[in-house]
Every structure is written in C-alpha cells, then in structure tokens.
Amino acid sequence: MKMDRWRASARRILKLSSRPNPAPRFTRDHSNPVRYGIVSSGLLHCSGGSCGGIRCYLGHKQSLSDHLQARAFALGASLIQIRCFGSIATKIQRNPKFATINSDDIRYFRDLLGEKNVKQDEDALLAANMDWMRKYKGSSKLLLLPRSTEEVSQILKYCNSRCLGVVPQGGNTGLVGGSVPVFDEVIVNLGSMNKVISFDEVSGILVSEAGCILESLVNFLDNKGFIMPLDLGAKGSCQIGGNVSTNAGGLRLLRYGSLHANVLGLEAVLANGDVLDMLGTLRKDNTGYDLKHLFIGSEGSLGIVTKVSILTPPKLSSVNVAFLACTDYLSCQKLFLEARRKLGEVLSAFEFLDEQAMDLALNHLEGVRNPLPTALHKFYVLIETTGSDEQSDKEKLEAFLVHSLEGGLISDGVVAQDIQQASSVWNIREGLPEALMKAGAVYKYDLSIPVEKIYDIVEEMRNKLGHSARVVAYGHLGDGNLHLNISCPQYDDAVLAQIEPFVYEWTSKNRGSISAEHGLGLMKAEKIFYSKSPAAVQLMASVKNLLDPNHILNPYKVLPQSLSFP
C-alpha cells in the first residue's frame, strides 16, 4: 500500500517534464551555472553616490517585476533595491596610520606592472569598490592587476613600507563586505593570475594560480574526468584563491569536506612581500606545522594566496535526486541519520526547507511547480546521491525511500527521472534567496547549529515575532547549516531589535557559529565573540600582529577594531 503510494508519487513528477523520458538517469546540470558579475551599473542609483566610508544601504520595499530573474539581477538591473543583511554596519574610522596614495606610488606601480594593469578609471574602480550585493562600498582610487607572484610580492613589499592599506580581491562575490575596500585601500585583484599550472591525472591533484575562476577549473577538470571538491552558485565569477581565502562551503561539503580537507598546499605572499611556498601536492606531509591552514578562511588578512594545490575527486557517472515531505523536523533529522547510514557513501546532498519556504517558492518563483502538489507539507527534504553505478545507486536509493516511507519518516516523495526534473527540484531549493528578495524586505542569517537544534531557533524566532514578520528556514541540513530568513513587508528597526542580538545570543548559547560559510568580513568582525572565546580571539590578533605587523592586509575586517589596532 505504502509502496504504491510511493510509486504513485514517483510517477507524479513525470508530469513536470513536458518531454518523454527516454533516459531514466541524469547527471546534474551544470551547463547553465549562475553567474554573478561585478556590479557596474545602477550603482549610483542605489548608493546616492557619496563615499569616503562604508555604508549600509537600507532600502524600502520595492517589488521586483515578475519577469526579473533574481539570479540575473546582479548583472544588469539598474533599479534594484539594496537590502541589508540584518546588522547595521559598525561605524568605523579610517586608520590614521595609513598613508594616502600619491603620484610617486602610481609611478612605482606603473613601472612594476605596466600601465594597463594599474587601474584608476572610474568604471573599473566603481566595480571594484562595490560588493555584488551592493551593500558595501569603498572609495579606493587604485586597482592593481598583478600577473605573477613576484608582482604581488613587490606590491605588498612597497605597500608595507609605505603603510598603504590593501584589499585582496578575487571574484568579489562575498556576502560580508570582505572583498571591497572600506576606505581608500589599494585593491589587488588576482584575476590576471588565472593559469592552471599542473594536473596529475593519477592522484587528481590540481595546481593553479589563485585567479582561476572556479567554473573554468570545473570545465578543465570535466575534460579529464574529475570534479572540483566544492561547488558554489557563484562559480561563474568567484576565484579559487578567494574560495580558499574564505574557506568557501557550498553544495559538496557534505560529501567531500571543507577546503581544510581538500587544499593540499598553497603559496601565499605575506604583508612584507615574503613569498611563502607551501605548495605541496601530497596527501600526507607531517613535516612541521601545517601553516597553510592559517591562510584558509582568514579572508586575506594574513597574506594573499597566489597559488593553490587541491585534491579533486573523480567524476562519478550516476546522480539521483529525490524530493521528500516530512511531517515534523524530528523526522527530517531521523531521515538524515538514516540517509547517512543507508546511502552512506553515495549521499552527496541533504538539504531542507520548511513550509514557509516552499510557499514562498511557489508564489514568487516563475516556472516552479510543487512536485508534491496534493498538500502543503510542514517540511521538505532534497536528497542527492552521486555514485559510480547507475543500477545499484538507484536500487539503493529506492530501498532507502521505501524503508523511510514504511517507517513513517517521510509522508510523500518523488524521484527525478531525468536531468530536467532534477534541475526543477534543485531550482526550488536554489531559488529561495530570489523568492525572498521578491517577497519584500529580508533579514538573513547564516548559522551553524547542532543538527538536532536547528529548528528550535526557527520556532523561537517565530514565537518572538508573531505576526510582525515571516520566519523562513532552509539550508544544508547535512552540514548543520541553517539559512534563517526573516521576511517582512519593509525594513523595520523594531523588527530588527527583536531579532538581534537574540539570534547571535541564542546561537552562541547553543555552541553554534554566527558564520557558517560566509566569513566575518566587515559585517560581523565585531561579532566574533559570539562564536569564539576571548583567549582564541586574542591569539588570532597575536597571529595577525606576527604576520602583518602594520595591519595593511584587509584592514577593518575579520577581527574587532579594538584588537586590530592595539
């Protein structure tokens, strides 16, 4: 009976696809990745044009026209509403120790890099000063485009001697203001260092320059039968050096682990220009302290990553996607436990969304249809498997699903039968940020919380806010990573005051992290104590002092001001 119900559900999804389904299998479609460009138009509409310091743009509700695809908005829309992620940026004073760029400096950099790699024109600076969310905007007068480690070294040596602040920049796709200047820091963009240096097809070890765009590495590896161990929506713009510097998470972390697990080596240039060659290509190397980890996730504040060596997994042929309904969060949690055990080695994603998230997706995303249309369920789970054997992977997934249905962990579900169906299911999950933007104002939080407590904060927040706002939850349940969103008609300080500092205090009390995968950047530098002990933060400051005594690298970011300029 339940089997039938399951199979009836499984057939339902066939309707999602207008074409017949000749191939029962699929591989996930990465052929049309989301591209995030550096915003170069519309900026003045949003920012008001003034500069000289960091601003937090608190806009007012303005509906996006229905035809506007939020994923594309960053590329060209000129009247897009700028929203704040919740926290109002800290008021910061420019560090008076920093020098100001003069004509001698420009002459030095032109001699070093060549004229075309020293950018001072308004367009280039406009794009490089503003983050892609248009939330943070600096006022740098100088963008440098080095083409080699030696050039990066010379730049930093010079800036250190002159006490010029420096912002290392990759694809500028960060969400916390880490990749743009706060004041007039020199921007050093690594985009011209974009060569693959070597690839070992036996071990799957890739060595590349830091400026390689993630997607170009994905394409390079695809031809060789390998994949990158990380996958991000921003892969069309983000650079591997930026990924490493921010310890980017993404969709494959559940399966392949973080970049601390996959980066085998790197080369970094210190603030004084010293080049640190840690570009090992070995899975095992216990010779001394493993210093590369200091540069993974330190957001460019300890050195500029110039080359990366990374372990890449082989591309596997069989991918399956199931979209399931659960009646309560405990069932989602138990289902995750079962999935880890029963799907074990083939499990590659375990995402969840709640009823409010699904409702938003159905109401605000074009072309999205409910794969389980008979009722709106309390929770939905997206499970992806990736393996090497189509038949056995399929059987494994189906056995797991039948078992879970019979055990009452899931109340309904469908399995995608081809690539279009898989994409349409993924689109629901991946379209949620867009749906939230369309729905109005949104306060966004990226939290790590022990899996069993993830939904507690959602319910507490809901109780706290009552009817004044809508609390929407989704995220990488398999990684314990909740994206908590508070959606309301317009930004409202009274609502914000109910959210913060409660959300940080709750997360801290439950040993969570206030930044799961986005980093601290400028946005949360002052909030670090919610997740780290004073002794640990003090040691971070000591490490910063050791590696960058003049604090020229990515100033005002990551660490609190009180420790940054002691």
Added chain:
Amino acid sequence: MKMDRWRASARRILKLSSRPNPAPRFTRDHSNPVRYGIVSSGLLHCSGGSCGGIRCYLGHKQSLSDHLQARAFALGASLIQIRCFGSIATKIQRNPKFATINSDDIRYFRDLLGEKNVKQDEDALLAANMDWMRKYKGSSKLLLLPRSTEEVSQILKYCNSRCLGVVPQGGNTGLVGGSVPVFDEVIVNLGSMNKVISFDEVSGILVSEAGCILESLVNFLDNKGFIMPLDLGAKGSCQIGGNVSTNAGGLRLLRYGSLHANVLGLEAVLANGDVLDMLGTLRKDNTGYDLKHLFIGSEGSLGIVTKVSILTPPKLSSVNVAFLACTDYLSCQKLFLEARRKLGEVLSAFEFLDEQAMDLALNHLEGVRNPLPTALHKFYVLIETTGSDEQSDKEKLEAFLVHSLEGGLISDGVVAQDIQQASSVWNIREGLPEALMKAGAVYKYDLSIPVEKIYDIVEEMRNKLGHSARVVAYGHLGDGNLHLNISCPQYDDAVLAQIEPFVYEWTSKNRGSISAEHGLGLMKAEKIFYSKSPAAVQLMASVKNLLDPNHILNPYKVLPQSLSFP
C-alpha cells in the same frame, strides 16, 4: 577465458581457510588489534643503562627466534635487538636555560595533583622515558598524571614560570622520538583524562578528553553504529590527543581524509597555562582564523591538546578485500586510477607491495601463504571496499576486477570470501614490518611522493646499492605514501652513506615529504628543510616563539636547534 582465469583465481583463496565458508561476506576483523605497550623490561640490556642525553641504539644483527611474534615483541621480549631507522640522531646539548627539578617543585605538584599522580619511581619513569621502539631514551625524574584541563593548565603555568622543559605524552607509540624526554624534561602524560564527554548520534560528532585510547573510542562508537575516521596498528595504546597532536595517518586516510579534515574542534593548553577553548562541534564555522589546525600535527610543541571534537562516519555493513597481481608499477598506478573511478565511493584502501616484500613475507612470517601461488609477481595490490550494500558492492568490485583483468592491468587476483580470508590477506601487508625485522638490519623511510614517481626512487636505490642490500617497497599507494626499507645482513655505515642524504635529496627534488605520517619528532627535526622552504620554517619558528616564548614545550623536537633557541 580471462573471466575463467579470474574465477579460477577467486576460487583458489578458498583453500586458505580450513573451515567451510558459510558466510560469503565479512567485515574486517578488528577484534584482535595489535597492542603496543610501553617497554618496561629489557631496557637495560639494550641501552647499556647510561642516560643523560639522547642515544641512537645501533645494534647488530640478531635473528629473532621463529616463535617470536614481532607484533608482540614490544610487550615483553627482553633481548630484542634495537635498530636505528637510518639517521643517526643529532648530538644535542641540554638547553642551559632550563631549570632542574627541586624539592619545592615536587611539593607543588603533589599539592596540585595528589601524591599518586606525581610519579618518581624507577619503573614508571623507565617506561615513560623510553619510546616503544627502544630507540630514544630520556632521563626525566618526574612523570605527572593530570586528571583535568585545569590541572594541565596549572602544571604548564608553573613549569613556564620555573622554565622547566615539558614533554606531553599520550600512548607513547610514536616512531620519531617525539613523545619521550631528551634530557630531564617533566613528562605530562594525559592517560588519566580518558572520558568521553558527549556523542551526537545525529551528526556523528564525538567529544572526548585527549587521553582516551583510540581503541576505546572505536569500541564506544561501535555500539552506536559509528567508526573512528582513523585506524592505526597502535590503536590499543595510542591516545586520541596524541593522534591529533601528530596528525596520525593510518589505514582510513584514503577514504576519510586526514585529521585536519575530521577534527572539528579541540581544547589546548598553551605553555603559559592559558586554556584555549576551540572545542567546536560544527562542520562549518567561518568565524576568524581556524587556529585548531596549528595544534594538529605540531607534536605537542605549541600546546597540550586536552579535549577533541571529531566527526565520525557511520559504520557500513559491507567490506570486501581483493588481492591482485600486476606486472609493472605503471599497471599499479593505472589500476589506482581505475579504482578511484570505478569503485569511487566504496574504495577504502589501496595498498601495494613489491616482489621483494612478498618474498620476505613468505619467508619470514608464520602462517602466511601466497594467495596467488602459481608464480611470484612483480607487484601486488590490496584493495578494500567498504559500503552500505553487500550485493551491489560485490557486483561493483567484480565488474571492476573483470574489466581490469581484461584490460591487462592485473595479471591475477583473488577476492576474500570471508573474514578469515580477508584477515590473511591483510596479514601479508601488515606483517611486512615484522618480516623485515626478522630478515636482519633495516633502514626505514616513510616518504610521501607523487604517486607516479613512487617506484622511481625504489629502482634508483636498488641500482645504487647493487648487491650490498635488499630494497623492499610497500605502502599506502592511494595516499602516495611509500614505506621504503633497505634490508641488509647487518647495520653498515657504508650502506647508510649510500642511502643518506640521497633519499632525502631525491624526495626533496621531487617535491615529496620526508615524513608522510610519522612526524619529525627528534629524529628528523634537523631535516625539515628537505621538505619545507626556509621562509616557511622561519614562520614556524616565529609561531613557536609566539605561543611558547620560553620553548618549554617538547624541546629539541620538530624544529631545528638553530631556530629553537635563537
């Protein structure tokens, strides 16, 4: 035809087991783990009894009696030959800045820890001063057994104020002299801090004190349906804090990655007694610098790890082992590539041994029989798969084997049909250190080398040494980790001069590591420049100075003397 040959081979292994094979499947037997104890007898026979500094014991060939199981020898044998791993230990002078223990110190520690946790008796000190290989021996007069982080903190605060050198000690199973004193340093053994603090069955995150013996954690998790992400021969004695401090590798690294991938958090006590709480239990946490990595693999020289949080994988039900023959190293390498691709997510071990290694095993290990007896092959590969579905895993392995046989990558092979057969196959690989010990003198090197070059150094070494010694190679091919052994009738400085520094120079030239999984300890502290750049080593020394300005923690280890006491 080839299929038949394969199947004929597959049947052959049935003969290895004297009993019928009712169960066609098995899980690998961990019920009789190798236990390495701290040597407490026989010591004086070997060392000559003198102390006051580090010694390298260069014994002479002495055959072990046939009934002596080398795996057990460390526990009780009293006349065991002591061998050197190749390098003659550097002559070291005691750091004159260190104080010497006096009666006030003893009184302080007794008041702090209680009399029974302050050991000064000869037996206890004998065991704690000597490593289990009996190669390194210190002359400490004091062994402390703290029971809490607070006690560790008070010990270090006191030692730092008095400038007393300290050796952090776990199970004392290291191979490079890292866990025993060099002179009269205070030994701080974490063995009394052996409680499991928490286990989250949803996420599989285990938090324990540092003194938990690895095997006790394995047993704890087994009841919950999880495994430790690392497995070592020494698991019956080694402690998780020591594993983390040395970044222990072992048998599961190919599948689950290193401890940098699996340790989610830790608590460490710094040299000045400050307790650093980094005991996160989250898969994702991008809040500031990830300082825990400094303590993973720094061999206790930056702080004493007191608690560990670790991600544990679910225990999977199906394990398969195949033992295969290849005609040349290139085939082994190609087979590895195929295995990564075809077995992908279930591959859990890929070990290799050469003809000389197999010959040694057959001649020196009791009860070992050749699973492929028709001929001696040039190379052998052991492949293990671990998955969640017996039937599909088996089919996947068989399809891979048939394909590899047809493609000429393997010339023969067998698949174990039950747990006894699997164990007997593993015994060949795991018995090689024992076989080498029985065969005579042996110079041992633990190298990481890019997979495609692993066997080049073996052949070069063989050409170089000619008939003067036997070059034996085996190791974790999947991790690029070669165990290179030069076996000769007796230790011979002329042979050693042909091996070193060639072996280090060759490894360095090929961007390998002179210590893949064993660490540097005392043995290779001076050799760090073969694997790390001067700038990187200098930064390590700066980090050491920052965290332990008096250099009281594990002195004389990891970093060269010239940088340790600047």
